[in-house]
Amino acid sequence: MDQQREILDGCRRNDRKSQEELYYAFYPAMFSLCKKFFADEHEILTALNNGMMRVFKNIDQYDPRRGELFNWMYTVIRNACLTMIRDKKPETTQELKENMSDISQYDPFRSSEWDDIFHYLDQLPPATRAVCSLFYLEGFSIKEITKETGMKDGTVKWHLNESRNRLKTIFVKSKEL
Template identity: 30%
Template sequence: MDDHQIMVLINGCLNGDRKNQRALFDCYKRATFALCLRYARDKFQAQDMLQEGFIKVFKDLASYNASKGALWTWMRRVIINACLQYIRKNRKFEQECFIGEETDVVQYEDVSSSSYSPRDLLSYLQQLPNGYRTVFNLHVMEGYTHPEIAEILNISINTSKSQLSKAKAFLRKCLKEGNPENVTSKLAVTR
C-alpha cells in the first residue's frame, strides 16, 4: 500500500467511514496482532489488546502527523501503549515464585537463532510473568532504555534491570530445556 492509498484511508477514517476503517484494520491487523501476542499471555489477551489498540488508533488518528513518520511507526506506539494499559488494568495481583536465578548458565554455543521457530520463541515469552515479559519486550524488542522503562511502568530503574535479568534467566532455561513447561514447574503463578 503506497503513501497515497494510506492517506486516502486515513482521511476516510477521520470522516468516520466504516469501510475505510475496516480496510485500515485489515491492512495492519496481522502486524499489530503479532505485536500484541508478544505482550499477552495468550491469544485471547492479545485479541483484547488488539481491539483496545485499534479503538485507540481510530479515536486518536487525528493526532497522527504524516510529516513526523510513517503510519505504522505511530500505530505501533499506540498499540504498545494500549497493551501496557491493558496489563496495568488487568494485573491487580500476581503471586509469582521464582526461586533460584541464573544458576544454569547456558553457554554461547548452546543456543543459536536458527534452532528455534518464532512460534517456540513466542511460547517461551508468553510463559513469563507479566512484569518480566513487559520489561523484556520494551527493552529487547522496542529498544527502550531502563530509565525510559522505569518511567513508562512507574517502577525503579533497578526493578527494570532486575526483571530483565530474571526474564533472560528464564528464557535461557527455556531455550536450553526446550519445553517451557519444564521451567514453569518452578514458577508458581497465581492468576
C-alpha cells in the first residue's frame, strides 16, 4: 500500500517514472476494458491512453476514502471510451420501438469465457459493439446508455436487437464447427 501511495504522490508531482509505473500496473485490466468497446488495436490504445491522460490530469480527485484506485481508474477510462464513441458519428441511426423485455432477459455472454466474448464482440460493428458492451458487460440501463452515448432510446434498442441477432448467428456458426 505504501508503494501505491508513493506512485500516486509521484503522479501528483507529474513524475514521469511514477506515471509509467501506474500505467503499466493497470495496463492489462484497462486494455481489456477498452477492448470491450473497440475491435481495432489503434482505437483500443487511443482510448486507453486518453483515459490514462485523464487519470494523470485528475489524480488529485482520487480519494482513497471513497473507494479503490482501480475502481476510480476504471470509471475514468470507461468514460474516455464513451467519449470516443460519442465523438464518432454512429453509422446507423435506425430505431427500434418495441418491447425490450426479451433483450434485457437474454444475455448472450452468460456462459462465455473472456477470449470468446472478445471474439464475438470483434464481429459487431463499432456502435453496436459499444452498446452491447455497455448493456450486457457493464450493466448499464438503456437510459444510461442513451445519456452516455448521446443516442436516442430507439437507436440504443436497435443496436441491442442488432447485437442479439448477429450474436445468435455467430453462436450457431461456432457450434457447427
